[in-house]
Amino acid sequence: MPSTAPAPTVLPDLSDTRIAFRQYTDRGLLRAYWLFRIIGIPWLNAAGRALTQFALALRLPIAWAVKATIFKHFCGGETIDESLATAQKLGDGGLGTILDYSVEGQEDDASLDRTRDEILRTIEAAKQRKDIPFSVFKPTGLAPVHLLEKVSAGEALSADDAREWELVNGRVERICQAAHEAGLPVLIDAEDSWYQPAIDALATRMMQRFNHERAIVFNTIQLYRHDRLAFLKESCAAAQRDGYHLGVKLVRGAYMEKERARAAEKGYPSPIHADKAAVDRDYDEALRFCIAHLDRMAVMAGTHNEQSALLLTRLMEEHGLARHDRRVWFAQLLGMSDNISYNTADAGYNVAKYVPYGPVRAVLPYLIRRAQENTSVAGQMGRELKLIVAERRRRASAS
Numbered sequence: 001m002p003s004t005a006p007a008p009t010v011l012p013d014l015s016d017t018r019i020a021f022r023q024y025t026d027r028g029l030l031r032a033y034w035l036f037r038i039i040g041i042p043w044l045n046a047a048g049r050a051l052t053q054f055a056l057a058l059r060l061p062i063a064w065a066v067k068a069t070i071f072k073h074f075c076g077g078e079t080i081d082e083s084l085a086t087a088q089k090l091g092d093g094g095l096g097t098i099l100d101y102s103v104e105g106q107e108d109d110a111s112l113d114r115t116r117d118e119i120l121r122t123i124e125a126a127k128q129r130k131d132i133p134f135s136v137f138k139p140t141g142l143a144p145v146h147l148l149e150k151v152s153a154g155e156a157l158s159a160d161d162a163r164e165w166e167l168v169n170g171r172v173e174r175i176c177q178a179a180h181e182a183g184l185p186v187l188i189d190a191e192d193s194w195y196q197p198a199i200d201a202l203a204t205r206m207m208q209r210f211n212h213e214r215a216i217v218f219n220t221i222q223l224y225r226h227d228r229l230a231f232l233k234e235s236c237a238a239a240q241r242d243g244y245h246l247g248v249k250l251v252r253g254a255y256m257e258k259e260r261a262r263a264a265e266k267g268y269p270s271p272i273h274a275d276k277a278a279v280d281r282d283y284d285e286a287l288r289f290c291i292a293h294l295d296r297m298a299v300m301a302g303t304h305n306e307q308s309a310l311l312l313t314r315l316m317e318e319h320g321l322a323r324h325d326r327r328v329w330f331a332q333l334l335g336m337s338d339n340i341s342y343n344t345a346d347a348g349y350n351v352a353k354y355v356p357y358g359p360v361r362a363v364l365p366y367l368i369r370r371a372q373e374n375t376s377v378a379g380q381m382g383r384e385l386k387l388i389v390a391e392r393r394r395r396a397s398a399s
Contacts, residue, residue, distance in 0.1 A: 215247030
């Protein structure tokens with residue numbers, strides 16, 4: 001009698017460098033090798049950041065050097081049109097693009113309005129293309145930081161602050177409305193813990209308004225905070241109670257040193273988990289929770305962690321979900337963890353890359369922070385380099 005046992009689950013092979021780096025020419029792979037070598041050396045990384053900031057302060061013409069190196073690897077271009085070539089290349093490899101306008105640190109109304117208008121243009125561009133499945137915005141690109149902090153702390157607002165807060169709400173609502181009309185989900189990035197409550201409240205209001213049929217607005221949950229797993233579960237309960245779909249992007253987090261330093265300075269308990277094991281435990285539990293509640297949720301796993309990516313593929317198989325189920329996405333940064341992105345996409349899962357863009361000089365603060373964050377993640381640079389070296393050797397032996 002033939003066996004009726006189900007076939008064993010075949011997980012993506014995240015070590016397959018042929019698939020992971022097939023978008024790179026030999027020259028491009030060599031450039032990536034040297035870039036990660038430099039970023040992975042702490043003192044050299046720090047010196048490069050200091051020199052770049054010094055050059056920026058003196059307004060020295062360094063854009064050409066940055067654009068040919070770190071910018072070229074981690075950014076799509078200076079404009080939407082330039083970034084569409086990157087989107088096409090990613091699309092050819094089976095990946096989606098998330099156009100991420102990465103200009104930050106603007107505070108005046110005119111600059112904040114320009115950022116809103118640029119994000120609206122990314123939505124318009126995405127409407128014309130199947131390879132851009134999400135839009136995104138950073139709340140501090142639409143709201144002054146001091147105002148987010150006041151609202152988060154529950155402080156009484158002056159008349160000027162109240163007027164400004166109405167403008168912030170209007171910018172966010174206009175973007176979410178445009179995303180809803182386009183049928184294009186929009187991701188709201190997370191920020192520092194001391195002004196995240198205002199962002200959470202904004203995201204919840206937008207989900208209550210636009211997520212009745214499916215998740216259009218996504219909030220971002222940073223699982224390196226020890227309170228965020230509970231927040232995820234509370235958010236799901238609220239969505240079930242109030243009749244809307246919860247959209248969440250799960251990340252580990254990017255501001256650990258900054259958060260701990262501020263907590264020590266201000267004398268309050270750190271919001272960050274004590275160790276990486278606790279972060280990993282909460283992240284993976286969040287994945288399990290989301291997959292178990294997909295009737296009311298959609299989830300994007302923003303992770304460079306191979307174990308978490310593989311866990312999500314196993315969870316989908318265990319729950320009988322199609323690999324292309326549009327409620328479940330994997331996401332990584334452009335130029336990072338290509339072994340996860342391309343091998344997972346090649347196996348049939350939904351994968352998108354965050355593609356930062358903007359004028360080189362304006363995006364430099366983002367790139368400097370990204371380099372700093374990456375070197376603070378134990379082993380990340382080593383893994384990237386190991387995979388690149390393996391692929392270079394594979395190509396050399398095959399030639």
